[in-house]
Amino acid sequence: MADKKTLTFSIMDAPYENGRTVTAMRLIDIAARRGYDITVFAYEGAAALSFAKQEPHANAVHGRDLAEEDHPVPREWVAALIKTAEAHGGKLDWINCGLCVDERGVAEAVPGTRRGSPADLWKAAESSDCTLIIGAK
Amino acid sequence: MPKKTLQVIDAGYRCTIEEQDDPAIWITGAMKGAGGDLSLLLCGNAVNYAVRGQDASGLSFGGRKQTQPPRVDADLTKLMSKGVAVYVVQEDAVERGIETGELIDGLERIPRAGIAKLFAGFDQVWHW
Numbered sequence: 001m002a003d004k005k006t007l008t009f010s011i012m013d014a015p016y017e018n019g020r021t022v023t024a025m026r027l028i029d030i031a032a033r034r035g036y037d038i039t040v041f042a043y044e045g046a047a048a049l050s051f052a053k054q055e056p057h058a059n060a061v062h063g064r065d066l067a068e069e070d071h072p073v074p075r076e077w078v079a080a081l082i083k084t085a086e087a088h089g090g091k092l093d094w095i096n097c098g099l100c101v102d103e104r105g106v107a108e109a110v111p112g113t114r115r116g117s118p119a120d121l122w123k124a125a126e127s128s129d130c131t132l133i134i135g136a137k
Numbered sequence: 138m139p140k141k142t143l144q145v146i147d148a149g150y151r152c153t154i155e156e157q158d159d160p161a162i163w164i165t166g167a168m169k170g171a172g173g174d175l176s177l178l179l180c181g182n183a184v185n186y187a188v189r190g191q192d193a194s195g196l197s198f199g200g201r202k203q204t205q206p207p208r209v210d211a212d213l214t215k216l217m218s219k220g221v222a223v224y225v226v227q228e229d230a231v232e233r234g235i236e237t238g239e240l241i242d243g244l245e246r247i248p249r250a251g252i253a254k255l256f257a258g259f260d261q262v263w264h265w
Binding site: 010012043044103117118119121122123125126131133135136137 | 139140142148151152155156160161164167168170171172173261263264265
């Protein structure tokens with residue numbers, strides 16, 4: 001692919017807390033569908049986005065049972081984006097900051113993700129065409 | 138040659154107690170150790186990080202004492218000792234009633250109007 005790009009993202013918001021997470025997922029999804037090589041460094045609260053034990057729930061206020069509610073859980077987004085990148089000839093290297101994982105107790109992450117450190121963010125950024133940091137506020 | 142990167146921090150004290158530091162300052166130090174060519178710009182509320190002698194010690198919840206409070210001013214001094222330039226936007230400090238004499242040594246003060254020129258001197262600008 002002549003216009004294949006290598007991109008790095010670092011995100012910080014915990015699941016379900018902020019629209020910035022969805023914005024980041026939109027951008028990563030676009031990049032994955034273009035077959036780009038992507039690194040995501042999930043820092044601080046974002047280290048919980050790929051936590052394997054997230055569970056959806058029914059919603060009585062919405063009047064929907066578990067199946068009907070089809071509640072999105074971010075770990076599914078992460079897993080799906082990894083597959084999407086591969087399916088389009090690219091890759092998504094999802095790295096969870098190790099110390100952030102430890103202090104939040106979210107070590108069990110979905111397959112395809114890995115534990116890392118700030119050195120991984122720096123290394124990925126050095127070899128990327130562009131790096132975007134989406135910090136928490 | 139590493140890419141010259143400016144880290145911009147404008148939010149202050151979001152999680153400094155639990156993390157015992159500011160995560161953006163911390164990661165700057167970690168990446169510097171990994172070979173990064175980094176500088177730091179404090180603006181907005183984050184300019185308060187450069188106030189000398191701030192003390193968050195003594196916190197205790199239900200008897201669980203915080204034995205290691207954040208010491209962000211010391212963290213910035215340590216970063217500078219490792220060769221990371223730390224810039225502060227002058228107007229943001231003035232607007233918050235922070236006088237020059239209250240700030241740690243070694244900072245580079247820039248006017249708000251000088252931010253764009255500062256950015257132009259870097260390969261990358263990361264806004265945390």
